[in-house]
Amino acid sequence: YKATLNVLTSRSNKVRRETLSPAPLFIPPGLDIYTAKFIIANDVMVTGRLWQKYPSDFPGDLAKGVQFGRAKNVKMEKIGSISNGAGDVIQWSFQADLRQRVNYARYPLEVEQLSVQILPLATDPSVGLVPDLDSYKLTTATLLPGLDKAVFLSGWKLTESFFALRFAERNTDFGIATNFDHTPLPTLYFKVGIKRVFIDAFISNLTPLIIVSIVLFGLVLTTNHVEVGRIMGISVAVFFVVVFSHLDIRKHISGSEIFYLEVFFFVIYIAIILVPGHALWIALGMPSHYLKYHDGLLGKVIYWPAILGAFFIITVWTFY
Numbered sequence: 499y500k501a502t503l504n505v506l507t508s509r510s511n512k513v514r515r516e517t518l519s520p521a522p523l524f525i526p527p528g529l530d531i532y533t534a535k536f537i538i539a540n541d542v543m544v545t546g547r548l549w550q551k552y553p554s555d556f557p558g559d560l561a562k563g564v565q566f567g568r569a570k571n572v573k574m575e576k577i578g579s580i581s582n583g584a585g586d587v588i589q590w591s592f593q594a595d596l597r598q599r600v601n602y603a604r605y606p607l608e609v610e611q612l613s614v615q616i617l618p619l620a621t622d623p624s625v626g627l628v629p630d631l632d633s634y635k636l637t638t639a640t641l642l643p644g645l646d647k648a649v650f651l652s653g654w655k656l657t658e659s660f661f662a663l664r665f666a667e668r669n670t671d672f673g674i675a676t677n678f679d680h681t682p683l684p685t686l687y688f689k690v691g692i693k694r695v696f697i698d699a700f701i702s703n704l705t706p707l708i709i710v711s712i713v714l715f716g717l718v719l720t721t722n723h724v725e726v727g728r729i730m731g732i733s734v735a736v737f738f739v740v741v742f743s744h745l746d747i748r749k750h751i752s753g754s755e756i757f758y759l760e761v762f763f764f765v766i767y768i769a770i771i772l773v774p775g776h777a778l779w780i781a782l783g784m785p786s787h788y789l790k791y792h793d794g795l796l797g798k799v800i801y802w803p804a805i806l807g808a809f810f811i812i813t814v815w816t817f818y
Contacts, residue, residue, distance in 0.1 A: 522683055526551050526630035527564055527616060529592075529688060532646045534612075536653075539751055540600055542612055545593045546646070547577070551630060553585040560620040562588060564627070567615030567685075568597040604816060605747075605757040606699030609657075614688040626683035629661035644688060653698055658691035703759060706743040707766055710736045711805055714766075714773045718801050721777045733774040740766050758816045765808045 531546040552562060566572055577589040600610050618625045634643045639658040650656070663684035713736055717729050744763045751757065776797055 522624050522626050523556070523622075524626050524628045525556075525618065526628050526632075527686070528630035528633045529614070529616075529644055530646060531614075531644060531649055531690075534649060534651045534690075536651070537595060539602070540598050541595050542598055542651075543571075543593070543595050544614070546591070547589060548574075548592050549587055549589040549630070549633070551585060551587050554583075556585065560622055560625060563590075563619035565617045565619055566592075566594050566596065567617050569594040569615075570597070571595045602751045602757050603755050605751060605759050606694050606696055606703065607758065607817075609691075609693045612690040612692060614690075616686045616688065623683070627686040628663070629686065629688075631661075639691075645690065651692060654692040654694055656690060657693050658689075660689055662687045662689050699759070703743065703747055704762070706739055707762055710740055710766055711769070714769050715801055717773050718776065718798055721797075724777075726774075726777045729777040730774045733770055737767075737770050740770070758812070761812045761816075762809060765805065765812070769805065 527548060527550040529546055529548040531544050533543075533545045535543050537543050548564065550562070550564065556562070563574075572592070572594040574590045574592045577591055579589070580587045596612070596614060598610075598612055600608070602608060616627055618627055631637055637643050637660075639660040642656060642659045644659050644661075645656065663686055665684050713732065717724070717732060721729070740763060744760070747759070
């Protein structure tokens, strides 16, 4: 990673020389996140410590510090400053609500990345940020550099963390006319890979569907022995169980798209309609070769293959 970083900074320096632009001034920040928590579906509150190393020849007219992109309710408090022969090291404690683009289309099997965009406080376009990798003992992504050992995100597993430099695509100069339009400096990001803990979502969301599926199968087995009115009543009761469970998930997940687990609910809705419809058809004595065959044996045989087959098709369609 350090080799890649050196190549990138060298390339930026070369481009600036070729365009007769001032040499870029790279400031190395680092951070250590102490806590992380989803406030709402797409906002994460993080707290931690951040530092920056400034060379002794850093221009006095440039502001020292950083700002977080796509953030609100940012609170930063200076902890202290340490001077040495090479320059100054300034430390801050911070808290920020970071807006994230989390795709819930594969809920509850999401694999996502949280992003912390770090920008220099100085508005001079020649000032850029590069990660302070020398302050970390290990920078292997799976060892979670930049994250406190005690940090956790409820319902998610932290899989990796790393710094990334990306060139931002902006269509504005923010009112500051410069000659750096064709030689921009990359923006520094701190990325955290997360993967949802499937067992939590399974217990809280799939359990009602499994129980309702079993109840409906029991109704299919006893269609010829139970009054149709009782079957209708049980079907309405389990319908409300599924609806309330469905609405509870929707309250915690934003977005207009239909997510993976939600399609399972639609399959159960169809089953809730077909099972009492099957019983009503038999009670009314409507002619049907399918229903007369061994007292509706085909319906009992194809119930589970139809339910599980629909789940399998949904899974293949979503992930492949």
